[in-house]
Every structure is written in structure tokens, then in C-alpha cells.
Amino acid sequence: MTTRTNADVVVIGGGILGASIAWHLARAGVTDTVVVERNEVASGATAYTAGLVSLARTNRDALAMVRCTLGAIAELEASLGYSVGFHRTGTMRVAENGETSDGLENMVRLLSSTGIESRIIDGESAREMVPWLDSAVAHSIIHVAEDGYVDGHMLTSAYMRAARNAGVTLWTRTSALSVVRSGERIVGVETTRGRIGCKWLVDAAGTWAGDVLRWFGVELGAAPLRSHYWISAPVEERWRDIPVVFLPDARAYLRREGDGLLVGIQESVSRAFDARRLPADMSELTLTGEEDWELLANHAPRIRRCFPDFDELRYAHHIAGLTTYTPDGELLLGTFPGVEGLLLAGGCCGKGVSVSGGVGRIVADRILGHSALVDLDRLRPDRFGTDDPHSEAFVARCVDARANKGRRA
Numbered sequence: 001m002t003t004r005t006n007a008d009v010v011v012i013g014g015g016i017l018g019a020s021i022a023w024h025l026a027r028a029g030v031t032d033t034v035v036v037e038r039n040e041v042a043s044g045a046t047a048y049t050a051g052l053v054s055l056a057r058t059n060r061d062a063l064a065m066v067r068c069t070l071g072a073i074a075e076l077e078a079s080l081g082y083s084v085g086f087h088r089t090g091t092m093r094v095a096e097n098g099e100t101s102d103g104l105e106n107m108v109r110l111l112s113s114t115g116i117e118s119r120i121i122d123g124e125s126a127r128e129m130v131p132w133l134d135s136a137v138a139h140s141i142i143h144v145a146e147d148g149y150v151d152g153h154m155l156t157s158a159y160m161r162a163a164r165n166a167g168v169t170l171w172t173r174t175s176a177l178s179v180v181r182s183g184e185r186i187v188g189v190e191t192t193r194g195r196i197g198c199k200w201l202v203d204a205a206g207t208w209a210g211d212v213l214r215w216f217g218v219e220l221g222a223a224p225l226r227s228h229y230w231i232s233a234p235v236e237e238r239w240r241d242i243p244v245v246f247l248p249d250a251r252a253y254l255r256r257e258g259d260g261l262l263v264g265i266q267e268s269v270s271r272a273f274d275a276r277r278l279p280a281d282m283s284e285l286t287l288t289g290e291e292d293w294e295l296l297a298n299h300a301p302r303i304r305r306c307f308p309d310f311d312e313l314r315y316a317h318h319i320a321g322l323t324t325y326t327p328d329g330e331l332l333l334g335t336f337p338g339v340e341g342l343l344l345a346g347g348c349c350g351k352g353v354s355v356s357g358g359v360g361r362i363v364a365d366r367i368l369g370h371s372a373l374v375d376l377d378r379l380r381p382d383r384f385g386t387d388d389p390h391s392e393a394f395v396a397r398c399v400d401a402r403a404n405k406g407r408r409a
């Protein structure tokens with residue numbers, strides 16, 4: 001047991017965001033940081049992620065954040081001297097109608113304006129990359145070479161390893177229990193290892209971030225929703241050696257996983273959970289069941305339009321976890337009026353891995369008083385005012401935001 005009783009910054013949560021924040025702080029010279037994680041590193045939502053990292057976004061701020069993640073990956077690999085599990089496969093998006101096509105063309109324009117290479121490709125080039133694709137259904141197809149996917153556990157461990165190398169302390173198997181305040185100021189946190197004094201408390205507790213906020217009488221403006229995907233049994237190499245393929249009109253994505261394919265679908269109505277009644281360990285939730293096979297079967301006709309042999313896939317795994325969604329699909333990032341020293345980094349909306357680099361940098365900049373990478377006003381954690389996030393109406397807005405993901409990525 002440690003004897004540490006003080007730190008400049010305490011970060012609650014050793015998921016990808018907590019780890020990135022710790023590393024970005026250390027990189028900026030704030031090494032007097034303690035990360036408090038009640039289970040193990042990357043054991044929350046990060047353990048279940050599909051790990052897609054794509055620059056193809058509809059707004060500049062999200063793009064800037066993903067760019068930071070790719071920059072962080074390169075820097076971590078150079079400094080640690082090993083791979084952090086990023087596969088630069090590129091991504092391909094297939095539009096099946098004019099409206100989706102317009103959206104993709106806007107993405108290409110946005111990427112070009114920021115110097116990122118992306119191209120509209122013809123059906124033949126697409127089939128060379130993805131032999132199972134029926135490109136005849138495509139209205140247009142775009143390809144972004146810098147994109148790919150990453151092993152969420154490996155990247156989190158790398159952020160954490162680099163942070164610890166620089167002097168950051170990690171406490172695993174340690175729960176943060178309550179806050180210690182002096183007037184409006186946070187002065188410390190009670191943990192299962194005892195009290196630790198701090199100047200800043202960062203709530204990076206993922207799906208449980210609301211539990212921490214409730215210490216301050218504040219609610220998290222987001223709902224925990226189920227995200228899930230299937231992993232197929234091995235397929236022939238030419239079928240799996242592909243870029244990440246997004247089929248926005250079929251509401252699906254596919255990428256290689258091991259010797260098989262990973263198939264994710266975007267449900268129009270995701271299962272929602274009560275944030276106040278979650279177990280401390282996500283693995284204790286039953287998130288998959290027999291009925292999900294019917295869900296996949298019902299979704300299959302949409303995917304078959306682009307992947308006529310889709311039914312040949314046999315499945316080995318069905319993976320599910322919870323992610324927090326906000327009603328507008330944007331993160332919750334920043335401070336709260338009347339609470340000095342608290343920063344929230346949450347409301348990831350299924351993109352926490354891809355924006356992790358940006359979130360880490362923004363939090364470090366905020367603590368150091370530097371100007372922000374993006375317009376933080378749009379991400380203010382109190383922007384939903386007094387709306388009750390546990391009400392049916394609020395949760396329904398979060399479910400809608402998830403259903404429309406990709407249209408405003």
C-alpha cells in the first residue's frame with residue numbers, strides 16, 4: 001500500500017480516457033498525477049471496443065481530436081519502441097444513395113481542407129480492396145488511407161505505461177468513494193486506500209461518471225446504451241485483408257478481426273440502462289442473448305445489398321458493452337459552475353477511443369490554462385440544463401443520437 005497523500009491531479013478511471021489524460025498531463029510536465037481505477041486498466045467500456053479510428057468526420061473539432069489520437073499513437077510507438085496495436089488499414093465508405101453520397105463528399109472536402117488525403121474511388125478500385133463488395137449498388141465510395149483500428153487495451157496500456165514512465169502513479173483495485181471540499185473548492189478524494197489531497201479532480205469514470213458527479217449534486221447528461229458486434233469464424237484471407245468498411249445506408253461496418261471479420265450494426269433502437277443501477281464491473285451485466293441472432297438476421301438483408309455472400313459467415317463471438325450517449329451525440333467535456341477543480345471527460349458517444357488523444361490534450365490544456373484545441377462551449381457538460389437524464393424522454397433522445405451516428409460523426 002502506498003503512502004501518497006497528495007497530488008496535483010487525481011484522475012478517476014483507468015480506461016482509455018483516464019490513461020490518455022494522465023499521459024497528456026505528464027507530457028506537458030504535470031507528473032504529480034494519480035490515476036485511481038477500481039478494477040484493472042481498460043476493464044470498462046474500453047475492454048469491449050471495436051477500436052475504429054477514423055478521420056472521416058463531419059466537423060472540424062472531431063477531426064482535430066482524432067488527429068491527436070493518431071499523433072499520440074505515433075509518438076507512443078516511437079517512445080516506447082513497440083506497437084500499440086494500431087492497424088493502418090484505411091477506411092472505405094460506401095454510399096448507396098445521393099443523400100449519403102453528398103455527406104461523403106462533404107467529408108472529403110473537409111479532409112482535403114485540412115491536408116488529409118482522402119479520395120472518391122471507383123467500383124473497380126473498391127473491389128480490388130474488398131473482393132466481397134458488390135460495388136454496383138454504390139452511388140459513391142470514399143477511401144481514407146490514414147485510418148484504421150486499434151486494440152483498445154493495448155493503446156490504453158501504452159498511454160498508461162508512458163505516463164508512469166514519466167512519474168504518474170497508478171492505483172488499480174482502488175475505488176474513489178467521495179470528495180473532500182473546502183467551500184466550492186475540491187481539496188481531495190476519499191479512496192479505498194485512504195484520503196488523497198488534490199487541486200484538480202478529473203472524472204473519467206466512463207459509464208459511471210454520473211456516480212462521481214452526484215457527489216456534487218450534478219447529473220451526467222447522457223444515458224448508457226448497449227453497443228455490440230459479432231466476430232466471425234475464420235474466413236479466407238482475401239475476404240478479411242480489407243480496409244475497415246462502413247456501409248452507412250445499411251447501418252453496418254466490417255473489419256478484420258484475427259482470421260475472421262468483425263461485423264457491427266447500428267440499431268435504430270439500442271438497449272438503454274439505468275446509470276444509477278449499474279454494477280461496478282461491466283462484465284457482470286448480461287448484454288447478449290439468443291434474441292440477438294434474430295436481430296442480426298433481420299439486419300442481414302441491408303448488408304447483403306453490398307455483401308451478397310454475407311450469409312456465408314459463421315459466427316464465433318458476440319461482444320457487447322455499454323457506452324454513454326448524449327442527446328446531441330457530442331462529448332461532455334469541461335468544468336461545472338460552482339465547483340472549482342472538477343473536470344469531466346465523458347459522454348463519449350461510441351467514439352472514446354478515436355478521440356482519446358484529443359480529450360487527453362484538451363484536459364491537460366485546461367489544467368495548465370492553455371487555449372483549447374476545439375470550441376469547448378459546444379461540449380459544456382451542463383448544456384442540457386435541468387433536463388432529467390433518467391427520464392424516458394431524455395433517454396429516447398440519446399437512443400436517437402446513437403441511431404443517427406455516422407450522419408454527424
Ligand SMILES: Cc1cc2nc3c(=O)[nH]c(=O)nc-3n(C[C@H](O)[C@H](O)[C@H](O)COP(=O)(O)OP(=O)(O)OC[C@H]3O[C@@H](n4cnc5c(N)ncnc54)[C@H](O)[C@@H]3O)c2cc1C
Binds near residue numbers: 047
Ligand atoms: C461494443 C463497443 C464498441 C465500440 N467501438 C468503438 C469504436 O470502434 N471506436 C471508438 O472510438 N469507440 C468505440 N467504443 C466506445 C469506446 O470504447 C468508449 O467510448 C471508451 O472506451 C470509453 O473510455 P472511458 O475511459 O471513458 O471509459 P471506461 O473504459 O469505461 O473507463 C472508465 C473506468 O472508470 C473506472 N471507474 C468508474 N468509477 C470508478 C470509481 N468510483 N473509482 C475508481 N474507478 C472507477 C471503471 O472501472 C473503468 O475502468 C465502443 C464501445 C463498445 C462498448
